[in-house]
Amino acid sequence: MIDVAKAAGVGLGTVSRVVNGGAGVREQTASRVRAAIDQLGFQRNEVARALRPGKKSSxxxxxxxxxxxxxxxxxxxxxxxxxxxxxxxxxxxxxxxxxxxxxxxxxxxxxxxxxxxxxxxxxxxxxxxxxxxxxxxxxxxxxxxxxxxxxxxDNQGGGRLATEHLLGQGHRRIAILLAPSYHTTGRRLRGYRLAHRGAGMEVDESLVVQLPEGTAEAAEKATRELMHRPDPPTGLFASTNFVAEGVLRALREVDSQPAVVGFDDFRMADMLPTPVTVVASDxxxxxxxxxxxxxxxxxxxxxxxxxxxxxxxxxxxxxxxxxxxx
Amino acid sequence: MIDVAKAAGVGLGTVSRVVNGGAGVREQTASRVRAAIDQLGFQRNEVARALRPGKKSSxxxxxxxxxxxxxxxxxxxxxxxxxxxxxxxxxxxxxxxxxxxxxxxxxxxxxxxxxxxxxxxxxxxxxxxxxxxxxxxxxxxxxxxxxxxxxxxDNQGGGRLATEHLLGQGHRRIAILLAPSYHTTGRRLRGYRLAHRGAGMEVDESLVVQLPEGTAEAAEKATRELMHRPDPPTGLFASTNFVAEGVLRALREVDSQPAVVGFDDFRMADMLPTPVTVVASDxxxxxxxxxxxxxxxxxxxxxxxxxxxxxxxxxxxxxxxxxxxx
Missing domain, CATH: 3.40.50.2300 (Response regulator)
Structure with missing residues (x-):
């Protein structure tokens, strides 16, 4: 706003008054100030903000x-x-x-x-x-x-919801695929455990899969391994959207089709050959x-x-x- | 860096020398400057940058x-x-x-x-x-x-490539669905026209569909209308990724399945019931x-x-x- 004042040949206070409505400023002066503001490419509110005392950053x-x-x-x-x-x-x-x-x-x-x-x-x-x-x-x-x-x-509540849904369909071997141990996936795992406990079931720890990274590729590889086990899971809980993508990629090459619930919705989830059930928040x-x-x-x-x-x-x-x- | 100098009780030049390797600064002084830098939460390169003359913004x-x-x-x-x-x-x-x-x-x-x-x-x-x-x-x-x-x-080249591909499969009624008249879709349309001209064909202007907005919803509605015409197209060129999504949504409810080429690749394109052919750049x-x-x-x-x-x-x-x- 110093530039505006200089260009208009007025004081800072005058610029401020013009920006704030122009009270007490002659129209000729005010229009000179406004022209300077226009010329310098400043927006009215930008100048106003810069002039406001104590307002250091926007x-x-x-x-x-x-x-x-x-x-x-x-x-x-x-x-x-x-x-x-x-x-x-x-x-x-x-x-x-x-x-x-x-x-x-x-x-x-x-x-x-x-x-x-x-x-x-x-x-x-x-x-x-x-x-x-x-x-x-x-x-x-x-x-x-x-x-x-x-x-x-509510990661824990969401994890519980996903797992209870699979348990409710009669699944008893439900794997969870976890992106690296962030807080969020840890809570989702806790929900998974609570759902099992609520159903009076033990968690088979071999079905709790910690992925080395949270990519679709890592989830795809892990899912392939899971499904080639002698006792593959019948339900899969994918703990993130990228993990769900990897799970679905792997399942394209597998005969048995386990149930899949993802966490977080994603574009095209409803367009896939089997539309994808997810637990999601806004x-x-x-x-x-x-x-x-x-x-x-x-x-x-x-x-x-x-x-x-x-x-x-x-x-x-x-x-x-x-x-x-x- | 003024704060650093003040906190360390040294001049700006000393801070600068420490930041740039510490030549000519006593170790005791240098460590005081480094402590001040740490305390004030500044990164070495941030301070260095701020000290560099004429470097106003990063x-x-x-x-x-x-x-x-x-x-x-x-x-x-x-x-x-x-x-x-x-x-x-x-x-x-x-x-x-x-x-x-x-x-x-x-x-x-x-x-x-x-x-x-x-x-x-x-x-x-x-x-x-x-x-x-x-x-x-x-x-x-x-x-x-x-x-x-x-x-x-190369929007024009890409539009031409997509259309030539459809023409090459024997399609003679190819619709193009255009997001609002941005430069990009205009060029893609030009490519569509050039491909037709190259094949010695007239463009049926009723197959050039200008969408009111570039959303999947608008494309879905327009595709439904196209496919319910007495003479529907056998090929569709979707000019953006969102348009392609809308086209595919509409086609789920249509008996005849036209060929579809999209512009710009998108996640899951290869996972859909019929994997989606696209023209794409990096x-x-x-x-x-x-x-x-x-x-x-x-x-x-x-x-x-x-x-x-x-x-x-x-x-x-x-x-x-x-x-x-x-």
């Missing part, structure tokens, strides 16, 4: 995983929309399964003077964020070493709630103690999860 | 459409990776089919002092960017009113090339005249495009 930082995973893309899109409504830009950092890279990315973003951080955290200690001096909201997973807002889905809502909370923390309108918001999961029955045991 | 702005469209998500991911390698953050703006919203978003991003702009432009005049004072690279579509770098795919490469070019422009290492880079398209045959005419 960017949020968002750090999350692989954007080509629709789960993260949906969160990013929702956060952008909510931030945009408040005139905030979003600076993006994307780091996948690399705690050191994540720390570096976050520190660089803090160095860029953002008003708040929204993070889908990797594992590891996030206590270094306590001194960041800006609000932090964790999405999808909690973080360690810091007491901050968390917005997640991922866009997850992003919206987190962004709204962060903006309210950043503006100071929300000064409650750190919140823990948990979104429910629902079962979407489409066919693959309703196959009977063979 | 953020790029990226403005593109709906992030839940894998096409845009792939570009964003690639741009983030390339920018990250150079220590640049990416500020994201997402505006879909709203030229005014786009202009506002871009001007706000420029006001945030980014080092360069990477834009998947909407229609309309972008001459206002000529005075932005920062390099601009357009991705996927050219812009009007400004002479700047453009990185696109979308990640599109994003990488654009980001690299923008960084080189921003750093001044590339001062050539504006470039126009066009990536080729290839046909991926999977089944849906190889159905014979009925």
């Amino acid at each position: 960017s949020l930082a968002l750090v999350l995983g692989d954007l080509t995973n629709p789960f993260y893309a949906t969160i990013a899109k929702a956060a952008l929309e909510v931030a945009g409504q408040d005139g905030f830009a979003v600076v993006l950092g994307s780091v996948d399964e690399d705690p050191e890279g994540e720390k570096r990315a976050i520190q660089e973003l803090i160095g860029r003077q953002v008003a708040g951080l929204m993070i889908v955290p990797d594992q590891g200690d996030h206590s270094y964020l306590a001194g960041a001096g800006i609000p932090v909201v964790f999405v999808d997973r909690p973080a360690h070493g810091i007491d901050a807002d968390i917005v997640t889905v 991922t866009a809502e997850l992003g919206r709630i987190a962004a709204r909370l962060l903006l309210d923390r950043a503006s100071g309108t929300d000064d409650r103690a750190p919140q823990r918001i948990v979104l429910p999961c629902a079962l979407i029955q489409r066919g693959s999860g309703e196959r009977p045991p063979t | 953020s790029l702005a990226l403005v593109l459409g709906d992030l839940t469209n894998p096409f845009y998500a792939t570009i964003a991911k690639a741009a983030l990776e390339v920018a990250g390698q150079d220590g640049f953050a990416v500020v994201l703006g997402s505006v879909d089919e709203d030229p005014e919203g786009e202009k506002r978003a871009i001007q706000e991003l420029i006001g945030r002092q980014v080092a360069g702009l990477m834009i998947v432009p909407d229609q309309g005049d972008h001459s206002y960017l000529a005075g932005a004072g920062i390099p601009v690279v357009f991705v996927d579509r050219p812009a009007h009113g400004i002479d700047a770098d453009i990185v696109t795919v 979308t990640a490469e599109l994003g990488r090339i654009a980001a690299r070019l923008l960084l080189d422009r921003a750093s001044g290492t590339d001062d050539r005249a504006p470039q126009r880079i066009v990536l080729p398209c290839a046909l991926i045959q999977r089944g849906s495009g190889e159905r014979p005419p009925t």
Whole structure:
């Protein structure tokens, strides 16, 4: 706005008055200021914001995983929309399964003077964020070493729902395929165990499959191995959308068709030869709630103690999860 | 870095020397500076960058459409990776089919002092960017009113390839479903016309379907109408991934199964009941090339005249495009 004042040949206060309605400024002066604003390509609200005292940053930082995973893309899109409504830009950092890279990315973003951080955290200690001096909201997973807002889905409830659904169809050998030990899949596994316990059943630990990585390829390989065992499972619980994809790829080459329930919905799930049953939450809502909370923390309108918001999961029955045991 | 110098009780030059290797600084002083850097949460390269004279911004702005469209998500991911390698953050703006919203978003991003702009432009005049004072690279579509770098795919060649493939299978009534008149789909239509001309055929204009919007829903409705005509097409060219999805949804309820070729590959395309034939380019490469070019422009290492880079398209045959005419 210094540039605007200089171009218009007026003081900063005059620019401010024009931006805020023009009271007490002669029309000739005001139009000169507006022309300068137009010429310099500044938006009215951008100038207004820059002039507002104590308003240092109007960017949020968002750090999350692989954007080509629709789960993260949906969160990013929702956060952008909510931030945009408040005139905030979003600076993006994307780091996948690399705690050191994540720390570096976050520190660089803090160095860029953002008003708040929204993070889908990797594992590891996030206590270094306590001194960041800006609000932090964790999405999808909690973080360690810091007491901050968390917005997640009910992973345990969803895992239980998926498993109970398979048990309810009469399945007694249900495998669970787990992407690397993030908080989320750990909770989903806990739900799987609770469902078994609720049905008075022991979990066959050989059916709890920890994948080396959360890719479709790893899940495909593991599923092939599972289905070639002498006692293959009759039901499969795929703990993420990418895992579900890998499971379905492997099952194309297998004679017996086990029931499959995925976690998180995905595009085309209803278009596959056997439409895919999933347990899912509202991922866009997850992003919206987190962004709204962060903006309210950043503006100071929300000064409650750190919140823990948990979104429910629902079962979407489409066919693959309703196959009977063979 | 002023904070670092203050905390360590040394001058800026000393901080700079420590950051750059520590030559000529006593070890005791250097360790005090490093402790201050650690304490203040700054990364070594972040401080170094801030100290480098004339280096004002290390953020790029990226403005593109709906992030839940894998096409845009792939570009964003690639741009983030390339920018990250150079220590640049990416500020994201997402505006879909709203030229005014786009202009506002871009001007706000420029006001945030980014080092360069990477834009998947909407229609309309972008001459206002000529005075932005920062390099601009357009991705996927050219812009009007400004002479700047453009990185696109060979839309016309791809459209021709898709249509020639259908003609080669003996199809004579091939419909094309076009998302709203963006540059890209216009070029794909031109390719469709050229393929017909090359085969010595007239285009039946009633088979050139302009969709009111680029959604799967709009494409589904239009396909249903097409297939219920007395003389339905035997081949369909879907001009985008979302259009292809809508086409396939509509065809689930239709007896005759026309051949289908899509433009841009999509996840699960090979998993559908009839795997989907597409014409596709390397979308990640599109994003990488654009980001690299923008960084080189921003750093001044590339001062050539504006470039126009066009990536080729290839046909991926999977089944849906190889159905014979009925």
